[in-house]
Amino acid sequence: xxxxxxLFSVNGVIxxxxxxxxRGFAYGDGLFETCRVTAGxxxxxxxxxxxxxxxxxxxxxxxxxxxxxxYLAHLLATAEIVDGILKIIISRGxxxxxxxxxxxxxxTYCLIFSPSPIDSGNEKGVAVRVCQQRLGANLVLAxxxxxxxxxxVLARAEWxxxxxxxxxxxxxxxxxxxxxxxNVFIFRSGELFTPDLSRSxxxxxxxxxxxxxxxxxxxxxxxxxxxxxxxxxxxxEIFLCNSVFGIWPVLQVVNAGTAEYPHGLFTxxxxxxxxxxxLSGHQHHEVAQ
Amino acid sequence: xxxxxxLFSVNGVIxxxxxxxxRGFAYGDGLFETCRVTAGxxxxxxxxxxxxxxxxxxxxxxxxxxxxxxYLAHLLATAEIVDGILKIIISRGxxxxxxxxxxxxxxTYCLIFSPSPIDSGNEKGVAVRVCQQRLGANLVLAxxxxxxxxxxVLARAEWxxxxxxxxxxxxxxxxxxxxxxxNVFIFRSGELFTPDLSRSxxxxxxxxxxxxxxxxxxxxxxxxxxxxxxxxxxxxEIFLCNSVFGIWPVLQVVNAGTAEYPHGLFTxxxxxxxxxxxLSGHQHHEVAQ
Numbered sequence: 321x322x323x324x325x326x327l328f329s330v331n332g333v334i335x336x337x338x339x340x341x342x343r344g345f346a347y348g349d350g351l352f353e354t355c356r357v358t359a360g361x362x363x364x365x366x367x368x369x370x371x372x373x374x375x376x377x378x379x380x381x382x383x384x385x386x387x388x389x390x391y392l393a394h395l396l397a398t399a400e401i402v403d404g405i406l407k408i409i410i411s412r413g414x415x416x417x418x419x420x421x422x423x424x425x426x427x428t429y430c431l432i433f434s435p436s437p438i439d440s441g442n443e444k445g446v447a448v449r450v451c452q453q454r455l456g457a458n459l460v461l462a463x464x465x466x467x468x469x470x471x472x473v474l475a476r477a478e479w480x481x482x483x484x485x486x487x488x489x490x491x492x493x494x495x496x497x498x499x500x501x502x503n504v505f506i507f508r509s510g511e512l513f514t515p516d517l518s519r520s521x522x523x524x525x526x527x528x529x530x531x532x533x534x535x536x537x538x539x540x541x542x543x544x545x546x547x548x549x550x551x552x553x554x555x556x557e558i559f560l561c562n563s564v565f566g567i568w569p570v571l572q573v574v575n576a577g578t579a580e581y582p583h584g585l586f587t588x589x590x591x592x593x594x595x596x597x598x599l600s601g602h603q604h605h606e607v608a609q
Numbered sequence: 610x611x612x613x614x615x616l617f618s619v620n621g622v623i624x625x626x627x628x629x630x631x632r633g634f635a636y637g638d639g640l641f642e643t644c645r646v647t648a649g650x651x652x653x654x655x656x657x658x659x660x661x662x663x664x665x666x667x668x669x670x671x672x673x674x675x676x677x678x679x680y681l682a683h684l685l686a687t688a689e690i691v692d693g694i695l696k697i698i699i700s701r702g703x704x705x706x707x708x709x710x711x712x713x714x715x716x717t718y719c720l721i722f723s724p725s726p727i728d729s730g731n732e733k734g735v736a737v738r739v740c741q742q743r744l745g746a747n748l749v750l751a752x753x754x755x756x757x758x759x760x761x762v763l764a765r766a767e768w769x770x771x772x773x774x775x776x777x778x779x780x781x782x783x784x785x786x787x788x789x790x791x792n793v794f795i796f797r798s799g800e801l802f803t804p805d806l807s808r809s810x811x812x813x814x815x816x817x818x819x820x821x822x823x824x825x826x827x828x829x830x831x832x833x834x835x836x837x838x839x840x841x842x843x844x845x846e847i848f849l850c851n852s853v854f855g856i857w858p859v860l861q862v863v864n865a866g867t868a869e870y871p872h873g874l875f876t877x878x879x880x881x882x883x884x885x886x887x888l889s890g891h892q893h894h895e896v897a898q
Contacts, residue, residue, distance in 0.1 A: 326705075328629045337626035338634060340617045340719045345627060345698065347758035348637025354706075379759070380766060405706065409634065412762075416615075417643075417694065417723050419758065419765035419789055430629045434706050456745030457781060460763055468757035469636035469708065470668070473701075474749055476708035477669060492746060500708055 344411025446485035506555035633700025735774035
């Protein structure tokens with residue numbers, strides 16, 4: 321029988337709760353991944369796991385691959401629902417007082433399985449706004465999906481209008497970095513551009529797949545560099561991406577004024593290439609049962 | 610009978626645990642205070658509460674003063690120990706998927722009461738090092754004591770040598786901001802200087818008491834401004850402060866080389882003024898029982 325969603329486990333125990341002494345709660349001292357589950361497997365697991373590994377290295381949190389696999393398999397088997405969104409949170413575990421990490425770290429593995437969101441953005445495109453909230457810079461934290469997400473929370477709290485699917489985030493210098501929960505790409509003169517994330521932002525799994533897999537397949541050159549608001553306005557096509565919704569064409573950017581963009585050919589080609597990539601099955605990783 | 614420490618409560622329930630869906634755990638979406646408890650009361654409660662209130666305003670988290678007072682009184686009565694360290698964590702509470710805060714927020718009030726740390730830094734002074742980890746800038750988050758503390762964790766993870774009591778943190782531009790868990794002041798030419806925290810750092814309760822209460826009593830002018838490493842090295846006296854340990858004279862700053870400082874007269878005067886201030890009782894706030 322299917323269990324009520326969201327279904328969660330803490331260190332492999334279904335329905336368990338967290339210690340108030342967990343450093344994830346105290347300091348946001350940990351990492352997370354949000355993965356689409358399709359037919360009981362995580363299609364992009366290899367990429368999610370690699371980013372998780374990188375994050376654990378940066379934060380010096382030991383990651384036990386086998387243990388995580390076991391907890392994942394147990395949760396997905398218990399859910400008995402084969403499609404949904406799996407969130408993995410790995411924190412540094414319980415701590416005593418103070419910022420100093422313990423010498424021996426026992427991470428907390430928290431898994432949350434939720435129903436799939438309804439998404440129509442793929443077909444019809446979305447409108448986005450430019451957020452007031454800016455992203456700070458940190459060379460160690462840039463790129464990884466750590467738990468210090470107040471900037472994203474404050475940015476997402478800026479609007480209630482359901483007409484905006486996302487908000488674009490700039491850094492302190494006014495350069496475009498990402499959207500609150502997705503990455504951004506722009507097309508111009510036959511080239512694809514996406515912001516350099518070496519100082520701010522999350523380097524998304526879908527962003528990486530577009531850069532390393534889809535764009536090369538379509539022979540579209542990709543440039544990772546500084547992108548200004550002027551570059552954004554001069555774009556011929558814009559899209560957002562993440563591993564939950566895939567690719568969303570951006571049709572409107574609202575800031576002081578409103579700029580409009582088509583659901584153009586390059587974006588359509590990438591959406592098509594993503595469909596084929598996800599159906600190809602080569603990238604599937606079945607979580608060990 | 611006294612209960613084992615640390616003793617904690619979640620929303621008033623002693624020993625309760627947290628939901629894995631808590632946004633404090635998911636995003637560090639909340640605030641905290643670390644208060645010294647003396648003779649069953651929190652001497653600096655007024656200041657802690659004011660900062661908590663400011664933080665809740667910035668993060669748009671509704672704060673119920675009466676409820677917090679009730680939970681505090683219950684925890685302290687249960688502990689039956691009259692001296693220790695109380696940590697208050699207030700998060701935005703449970704959430705569904707995504708960064709967007711719920712329209713109706715039910716915050717989580719988590720209280721943790723721990724034994725007092727042993728501290729000899731007040732008398733003999735401390736050695737500190739300059740951390741590699743830099744602090745990012747964010748105008749909304751600067752000053753408040755929010756739960757996004759990875760920079761502090763990474764900075765504190767830089768050293769294990771017990772000879773260093775603290776580490777100094779610089780911003781991206783190399784200006785001095787604070788120490789990992791305390792604020793910093795320097796004396797030069799009869800004036801007291803402390804870094805401007807409008808872009809980074811936590812504006813500590815003890816820092817505020819020194820600026821607003823102790824320095825004026827002693828007629829020492831205080832300047833809140835940009836402080837460079839060169840200013841630090843040119844200082845005649847340096848001290849750190851927080852509401853747990855009070856004032857620590859800094860005798861050594863280790864970076865590329867080692868700079869030495871005396872436990873000077875100004876610092877001694879401030880330490881004495883703090884003792885009198887804490888004994889005066891005017892500032893005491895008895896938590897309602």
